[in-house]
Amino acid sequence: MKMLKKFFVLFLVMSLSAGVLLSLPFALRQGISATAVRAFSYGILAGFIMILVFMGFYFVANRLTPSEQRDLLQRRELLITGGLPRILDQCYQLLKSERFVKRADLDEGQGIITAKTRFSWACPGEKITIQFSAEDGRSRIVITSQPLWRTTMVDYGKNFKNVEALQKLFRDRLGTTPL
Known part of the structure; x- marks a missing residue:
């Protein structure tokens, strides 16, 4: 509908x-x-x-496009061993180094990183939000991505690719475990 x-x-x-x-x-x-x-x-x-x-x-x-890639709202959760301030800063630096990220902002008080991706033929850009929370000596990372424009109907799996790339980057560099 x-x-x-x-x-x-x-x-x-x-x-x-x-x-x-x-x-x-x-x-x-x-x-x-x-x-x-x-x-x-x-x-x-x-x-x-x-x-x-x-x-x-x-x-x-x-x-x-496979069904899991069609959703315009993509979400991944990761767990990582380490203190929240250090993990937050490392993730921010890693996110800024990604080629597809146009701008990234860090809000240490809320434990949130927000980023926007570049315009591409597949999607007019996305808003990526990474939320951090501490749990029993570990940090929980929740990565979400959605198109910048509400009117976007198809993104040809672009959100999926970007969220998967971030999950792989964090897993390889920080040693996270997906949930």
Whole structure:
């Protein structure tokens, strides 16, 4: 239902914008009032064609991508031996060194690192949040990633790849265990 709502909103936006753009040449010759119905008709037709193309891409992408990679919200949990302040700083430095990270911010008081990734063909960027908490001499790390834009329908597994890369990086460099 959520995807249907996104497609419907996309259809409306594309229909209206296509209708306005397609009717501009007629409006200049025949006047605005004479082209209102024509603009609406062209908009509905063009929007319908565009939405069919987008739905086709969406369903093809879903068929080619494994189900665990399709989720727009990715989450991983890790446990690591060590004190929270040291682990927090090490993870922050490791995250900043990653090529796909555009900006990273550290909030030591809350024990949270937030980062944004670069724009790519697969996704308009993601918001990565890494939360830290102490448990019995160990630190729990929760990595979450989601698209920056709420209207994102498909990210072609980009969130999945980034979260997996961070999990592997932390595991290799810090000796974590996945939960």
